[in-house]
Structure formats: structure tokens, C-alpha cells
Amino acid sequence: MAWGEFELIETCFKxxxxxxxxxxxxxxxxxxxxxxxxxxxxxxxxxxxxxVHFLESDPPATIGAKALAVNLSDLAAMGxxxxxxxxxxxxxxxxxxxxxxxxxxxxxxxxxxxxxxxxGGDTVATPGPLALSITAVGWAPxxxxxxxxxxxxxxxxxxxxxxxxxxxxxxxxxxxLALGENAKAYAIDRYRSPQPKTELGRALAGVxxxxxxxxxxLVQDAGHLASASGVALxxxxxxxxxxxxxxxxxxxxxxxxxxxxxxxxxxxxxxDATSTLAEIGVRLDETLSCIGEVEAGSGVRVLSAExxxxxxxRRGWNHAFSDDQE
Ligand code: ADP
Ligand code: MG
Numbered sequence: 001m002a003w004g005e006f007e008l009i010e011t012c013f014k015x016x017x018x019x020x021x022x023x024x025x026x027x028x029x030x031x032x033x034x035x036x037x038x039x040x041x042x043x044x045x046x047x048x049x050x051x052v053h054f055l056e057s058d059p060p061a062t063i064g065a066k067a068l069a070v071n072l073s074d075l076a077a078m079g080x081x082x083x084x085x086x087x088x089x090x091x092x093x094x095x096x097x098x099x100x101x102x103x104x105x106x107x108x109x110x111x112x113x114x115x116x117x118x119x120g121g122d123t124v125a126t127p128g129p130l131a132l133s134i135t136a137v138g139w140a141p142x143x144x145x146x147x148x149x150x151x152x153x154x155x156x157x158x159x160x161x162x163x164x165x166x167x168x169x170x171x172x173x174x175x176x177l178a179l180g181e182n183a184k185a186y187a188i189d190r191y192r193s194p195q196p197k198t199e200l201g202r203a204l205a206g207v208x209x210x211x212x213x214x215x216x217x218l219v220q221d222a223g224h225l226a227s228a229s230g231v232a233l234x235x236x237x238x239x240x241x242x243x244x245x246x247x248x249x250x251x252x253x254x255x256x257x258x259x260x261x262x263x264x265x266x267x268x269x270x271x272d273a274t275s276t277l278a279e280i281g282v283r284l285d286e287t288l289s290c291i292g293e294v295e296a297g298s299g300v301r302v303l304s305a306e307x308x309x310x311x312x313x314r315r316g317w318n319h320a321f322s323d324d325q326e
Contacts, residue, residue: 002097005123012104019084019117030084030119032137040140041083044074047133054192055173056129060099062192063132064106069194070215071136072114073263076201077213079146080138082114087121090131114198141205148228151210151268157233157292158208158277160197160264162243163218164252165190167259171251183245194263201265203280208267217258219312221266222300229268232297237310241289257302257312268294 003011014025021030048067050056068085075082087107091100111118116136169191171177172184179187197213204211212225218240226233237253246252269277274290281288302310 003100008100008123012101013087013118013121016104016108016111016118017120019119021084022117022119025120030086032084032119039142040145042075042078042080042138042140042145043135044071044138045133045135046070046074047131049131050129057173058192060095060102061106061109063130064103064108065110066106066192066194067132067134068107068110068114068136069196069263071134072110072116072196072198073194073213073215075136075138076197077146077211077265078138079141079143079201079205079208079211081141081202082116082136082138082198084117084119085111085134085136087118088133089121089123090126090128090133091123092126092128092130095130114196141202143206146201146205146208146211146267148210148212148225149230150208151225151229151231151233151294152270153231153294153296154271155209155268155294156271156274156290157222157235157266157268157294158288159214159218159241159266159291160200160286160288161262162241162246162256162287163214163262163264164256164259165243165246166194166261166263167191167255168246168249168252170259170261171255177249179249180245186243186245191261194261196263197265197286199284200280200286203284204265204267204269207273207276207280208269211265211267214262214264214266216260218262218266219257219300219302225266225268226298226300229294230298232295233292233300234295235292235300235302236305237302238305239289239291241287241291253310254312257310258314 017025021032054063169187212221214221222233240256304310
């Protein structure tokens with residue numbers, strides 16, 4: 001490691017600290033100006049650890065971008081507009097300066113794409129694996145943040161994009177599966193480089209009645225939305241959007257139901273919002289699929305076209321050291 005801590009801040013992080021609030025990273029803290037707009041701030045935090053949330057072998061630029069992307073996905077799920085973020089970097093000796101500047105380049109492109117500024121953080125050496133923790137702040141939409149709790153019976157259940165791609169990518173990085181080279185590359189890219197749905201989340205504010213980002217598996221995250229709203233969710237298996245090149249993969253439906261790292265938005269909306277949602281999808285070039293409905297009751301059920309119960313027993317990722325994972 002050649003860069004000292006202060007050199008590192010000056011060389012790597014200062015160029016990302018474009019907001020005046022950062023004070024050029026020359027003071028002990030950042031200063032956000034007072035606002036009287038009446039808008040709330042949404043604040044989120046997500047940590048990523050090598051070997052858990054990304055592979056040690058992943059390109060460093062994708063690690064930096066992903067650390068910010070997963071936080072932006074949480075902001076998107078509340079309909080928020082990104083503003084600033086703080087970064088804690090836990091750096092092992094083995095993660096050299098070149099890797100670090102690539103990681104910072106990944107952060108830089110993600111922050112530029114989503115118009116936010118680094119405003120501070122901390123940098124520590126660690127005897128453990130590389131880890132990053134980001135706290136991101138955004139403006140709640142003028143109509144108010146979209147909560148998980150607003151789903152009502154008779155609403156429809158929607159999801160953006162396609163599901164299971166990243167989980168397939170992770171599987172491909174761990175073992176070889178019979179799949180064309182382009183399809184493999186696409187799946188791996190979806191695992192390493194999730195793209196948060198910032199614009200979509202903002203557009204859905206005022207339309208969606210409840211929303212969550214799908215990070216730990218569709219069924220599990222749907223379960224969070226269902227319990228926060230006090231409703232049951234019925235998902236139609238055949239309606240789950242799969243990427244066309246993956247439809248022949250035998251485990252694809254299972255990956256779409258329980259695999260993590262999709263970073264799509266799962267939301268509910270009244271049945272009469274369908275044409276508004278179609279317009280939003282066209283305007284933002286996002287595929288929005290109606291995958292089910294909200295009913296009175298509790299829990300999540302996945303049904304086949306014939307009405308058989310397809311609900312998986314393993315619902316998704318759970319980081320509380322439960323024995324169904326890792
Ligand atoms: P202190 O020792 O008072 O905590 P630091 O030396 O850790 O101060 O940080 C000095 C400045 O550099 C602060 O403004 C801090 O926010 C910023 N900084 C340190 N590490 C990072 C980082 N990983 N990302 C962004 N800013 C950082
Ligand atoms: Mg410090």
C-alpha cells in the first residue's frame with residue numbers, strides 16, 4: 001500500500017466530493033445547508049463484504065459501483081432523489097492502490113449517473129476482507145416517500161425488469177452451466193453491475209401504493225411488503241418476467257423466486273393505474289410486469305397457471321446466520 005491515509009483522501013475521494021456540503025473533505029464533518037422546502041430526507045445504509053456480497057475476484061470497479069448501487073436501490077424503493085453519500089472503507093493490505101483507484105472509478109461513474117456527491121467517510125485498515133459501507137441521503141418525493149405499508153386488497157402487484165439474472169450470474173461464476181457465451185456474460189454482468197432504478201422509483205411515487213426493492217429474493221421481499229401492509233400477495237408463476245435467453249435454464253424459475261441481487265422494484269398499484277404504468281414504462285424504457293394481486297390476509301403464495309401452489313420453502317437470502325444459507 002503506497003498511499004497514506006491523507007494522500008488517499010486527497011487523490012481518490014476529494015474528486016468525488018463535488019458538493020459544497022463536503023467542505024472539500026478538509027474538515028471533521030460535512031455541512032448540509034438548512035432547507036425550508038418541507039421535503040423529508042430519506043437516509044439509507046448498506047454494507048458490502050468480500051465473499052458475501054461480491055467475490056474477491058470481481059473487478060474492483062464493479063465493487064465500488066455496486067456498493068453505491070445497492071444504496072441507490074433502497075432510495076429508489078422509497079421514490080427518493082439521490083443527494084449525497086458517505087463511505088466507510090475497510091481496506092485489507094492486499095487491496096493495493098491500483099485496485100483502489102479502480103474501485104473509486106466505479107464509484108465515480110455510478111455517482112455521476114445518478115447525480116449525487118460524496119460528502120465524507122472514513123478509511124481504516126483491516127485484517128479481514130475488503131468491506132464497504134455507504135450511507136446515502138436523498139430527497140423524498142413531493143408526494144411523500146413510498147412506504148412498504150400502503151398495499152390494499154384489490155391492488156395489483158408489479159415488478160420491473162427481469163428476475164433471477166444476477167443469481168444465475170453468481171451461479172455461473174461458481175460453476176459452469178450449459179449456456180451460450182453472450183447469455184453467460186449478460187448474467188455475470190447483472191450480478192456484478194446492478195443498475196439501481198432511480199428514475200423509475202421517482203416516477204412511481206404517487207402511483208405505487210407500496211414499494212420495495214428486490215435484493216434478497218422475490219418471495220422474501222414480497223413477504224416484507226405483505227407484512228408491512230397487512231395483506232396477502234398472490235404471485236402468478238407464469239407472469240414472472242424472465243430474460244428470454246434464460247427461459248430454457250431448468251432452475252430459472254427457482255432463481256427468479258428466491259435468488260438475490262435483482263435490484264428491481266416490486267410495487268403495488270390500484271388496478272386503474274395500469275395505463276399510467278404503461279406510459280411510465282415507455283417513457284423510461286423499463287419493462288413493468290403485472291405479476292399478481294393483493295388480497296386480504298397474510299403471506300405470499302406463488303401459483304402455477306393451473307392454480308397449484310409453487311411457493312418455495314426457501315424464500316431468499318437471510319443474513320441472520322440461519323442454517324439455510326452459506
Ligand atoms: P477524523 O480522523 O477526524 O475522523 P479523517 O482523517 O478520517 O478524520 O477524515 C478526514 C476527512 O476525509 C473527513 O472530511 C472525512 O469525511 C473524509 N474521508 C475520510 N475517509 C473517507 C472516505 N472513505 N470517503 C470519503 N471521505 C472520507
Ligand atoms: Mg476518520
